Amino acid sequence: MWCQRLAWLLRGRRGSTGRRWPWLPWGPGPVLAVPAHCHSTAPASPCCAWQLHQDHLELRYGSTVMRLDFVWLRDHCRSASCYNAKTNQRSLDTASVDLAIQPQAVRVDETTLFLTWPDGHVTRYGLEWLARNSYEGQKQQVMHPRILWNAEIYQQAQVPSIDCRSFLETDEGLKEFLQNFLLYGIAFVENVTPTKEDTEILAKRISIIRETIYGRMWYFTSDFSRGDTAYTKLALDRHTDTTYFQEPCGIQVFHCLKHEGTGGRTLLVDGFHAAEQVLRQAPEHFELLAKVPLKHEYVENVGGCHNHMIGVGPVLNVYPWNNELYLIRYNNYDRAVINTVPHDVVRRWYRAHRALTAELRRPHNELWVKLKPGKVLFVDNWRVLHGREAFTGYRQLCGCYLTRDDVLNTARLLGLQA
Numbered sequence: 001m002w003c004q005r006l007a008w009l010l011r012g013r014r015g016s017t018g019r020r021w022p023w024l025p026w027g028p029g030p031v032l033a034v035p036a037h038c039h040s041t042a043p044a045s046p047c048c049a050w051q052l053h054q055d056h057l058e059l060r061y062g063s064t065v066m067r068l069d070f071v072w073l074r075d076h077c078r079s080a081s082c083y084n085a086k087t088n089q090r091s092l093d094t095a096s097v098d099l100a101i102q103p104q105a106v107r108v109d110e111t112t113l114f115l116t117w118p119d120g121h122v123t124r125y126g127l128e129w130l131a132r133n134s135y136e137g138q139k140q141q142v143m144h145p146r147i148l149w150n151a152e153i154y155q156q157a158q159v160p161s162i163d164c165r166s167f168l169e170t171d172e173g174l175k176e177f178l179q180n181f182l183l184y185g186i187a188f189v190e191n192v193t194p195t196k197e198d199t200e201i202l203a204k205r206i207s208i209i210r211e212t213i214y215g216r217m218w219y220f221t222s223d224f225s226r227g228d229t230a231y232t233k234l235a236l237d238r239h240t241d242t243t244y245f246q247e248p249c250g251i252q253v254f255h256c257l258k259h260e261g262t263g264g265r266t267l268l269v270d271g272f273h274a275a276e277q278v279l280r281q282a283p284e285h286f287e288l289l290a291k292v293p294l295k296h297e298y299v300e301n302v303g304g305c306h307n308h309m310i311g312v313g314p315v316l317n318v319y320p321w322n323n324e325l326y327l328i329r330y331n332n333y334d335r336a337v338i339n340t341v342p343h344d345v346v347r348r349w350y351r352a353h354r355a356l357t358a359e360l361r362r363p364h365n366e367l368w369v370k371l372k373p374g375k376v377l378f379v380d381n382w383r384v385l386h387g388r389e390a391f392t393g394y395r396q397l398c399g400c401y402l403t404r405d406d407v408l409n410t411a412r413l414l415g416l417q418a
Contacts, residue, residue, distance in 0.1 A: 048061050056068055065136060066131070067136070073103075103115040148273040150273060161187075163191055175414045178416055199398050218399055238269045239385055245311045248382065252386070261392040263392060264395055270384055275328060288349055292345065295337070368389075
């Protein structure tokens, strides 16, 4: 049953002033709903009801109650004169819309909202489109579906590695790889020729390679050729990379080309899983880690390499409309002096950081893998922390950073939600 609030004016009647649709007052206060009329429609159709207010339309569609500002409704018009469907770009000059605009007529049928504006322009919206694209609709949706994991969950999932040939030559192999990567934040490709050149070919299949201060394709051993602990044989605690960039690198690629020695296993921890535990146990800690901005810094003066990078942002980054976590910036090595936090917040921040660190360090959250020649690991650097145990002997790795936008673009073109 559709319940539609239809005014007598929609039947063509006129008010005492002789002006059509006199029910839109221009004074302060909300516009009261006009009498409702219920009409039978297709049984499968969601229930719909609407009510006009001074500056917005309140629309119930199914279980979603939307409050749609009149300026928003005019700005997002998808008519041919307002929106270029070929380029998927807005044609309407938003600055030309009267900020006090109100529709002169509103009509709703089984699938569509119709608004007539003072200049006679008619805007049409599909009700499904509004439910998806309204603020209230977005609050109910996740931008990036994920499976949060600890070591046991990931191992029991038996996520398959993708064969190199399938990854490079078929959309099916590429799509399966990207689906694994989007859900878990890590994915593997097997049977790759263990060279830097072949690793680069693999990386370029899904993204443009992001060139940084480390170059395009990096290649390193434990020779301390750069001013970074990674260029040693020491153990590395869990961390995300390039926290000292204003936009940390999105994806990291690792390929162990050779290791003649012991140790050197790679540690992987789902940072989003740990953050979820903090949110459940102490939401005030989660909120603080998502609000307090910190500086991360990289200062290098080794050989011919001279760099001073600074990135600023909270440890946890969330979308404000649905509180969905999309980035964790965690690196105790590169965290700079804490001078962005007032005295009355500092100790609370340390408690919150300690709670997150405790979750990240729980043994059951640690996934240890041994990287071997021919098996390439892709890591979501905005989600999954990585580390390394100390090693002996000669160990040679190559890899690169990928631009996050391009990886997600590839996934969307294959029909995945990303």
